[in-house]
Amino acid sequence: MARKPFIAGNWKMNKTIDEGIALVNELKILVGDVADVDVAVCPTFVALAKVGDAIKGSNIMLGGQDTFWKESGAWTRQIAPSMLKDAGCQWVIVGHSETRGRFGTVDAELESVLSYFGESDTTVNMKAKAAFAAGMTPIIACGELLAEREAGQTDQVIVGQMKIDLAGFTKEQAMKMVIAYEPVWAIGTGKVCDSDEADRVCGLIRGVVKDMYGADVADAVRIQYGGSVKPDNAVELLGKPNIDGALVGGAALKSNDFAAIIKAAK
Ligand code: PEP
Numbered sequence: 001m002a003r004k005p006f007i008a009g010n011w012k013m014n015k016t017i018d019e020g021i022a023l024v025n026e027l028k029i030l031v032g033d034v035a036d037v038d039v040a041v042c043p044t045f046v047a048l049a050k051v052g053d054a055i056k057g058s059n060i061m062l063g064g065q066d067t068f069w070k071e072s073g074a075w076t077r078q079i080a081p082s083m084l085k086d087a088g089c090q091w092v093i094v095g096h097s098e099t100r101g102r103f104g105t106v107d108a109e110l111e112s113v114l115s116y117f118g119e120s121d122t123t124v125n126m127k128a129k130a131a132f133a134a135g136m137t138p139i140i141a142c143g144e145l146l147a148e149r150e151a152g153q154t155d156q157v158i159v160g161q162m163k164i165d166l167a168g169f170t171k172e173q174a175m176k177m178v179i180a181y182e183p184v185w186a187i188g189t190g191k192v193c194d195s196d197e198a199d200r201v202c203g204l205i206r207g208v209v210k211d212m213y214g215a216d217v218a219d220a221v222r223i224q225y226g227g228s229v230k231p232d233n234a235v236e237l238l239g240k241p242n243i244d245g246a247l248v249g250g251a252a253l254k255s256n257d258f259a260a261i262i263k264a265a266k
Pocket of ligand 1: 010182186187188189190226227228229247248249250251
């Protein structure tokens, strides 16, 4: 089955509202005529509504960078799925390695403590289900730490994450979900994963989806690669059979770079 490529830009904690509007206005000119690739931007929460207004009627979609799974209540700092939907989001990233609970850990910069992030695969799964319930589609991120890769545990870690992160969806939801394979050591480091290896792990993920939801879902589900995707490595990565798009951080902040990655997916 031909899967439509999907390129999503995760702006992280970058761009003021005006800067975000300026960026999408440039993108509209650069990729406004691209119909065969799905494109989304994920601004900060405070910029969502205004950036959403700026892309109305264009081929660029809006996504949140995270969500809480509760719908309302005394949850200071949290954002409910319905609030993201209300702001115009069709997509929401869940389980990004940077939201898996870094804060509150003393040696927060040490890679060795990343596995103690407060967010578990169970909460990632709850967020994904809440996103579906609110009418959005989750982009479910997974990935191994450098220490896990070096210990030969990559496959075990990814399969373990996926089995919990993807549990309990309806078949229709599973068809729609997007998975982002993001090796943690490749995010924001400039160290891109070898394209054959990224393809292999994305194939491994597709195999887990097949075991959980059947061959038709595995064939339809889109799996992005994320981790230092740039214009000069995008063609090779996106040309691999199991890689259906990219979740892009740093390179999504410059319109020309992001547009070049989108065009590489065509
Ligand atoms: C990301 O934030 O998901 C990401 C992949 O970042 P970068 O492209 O900067 O590595």
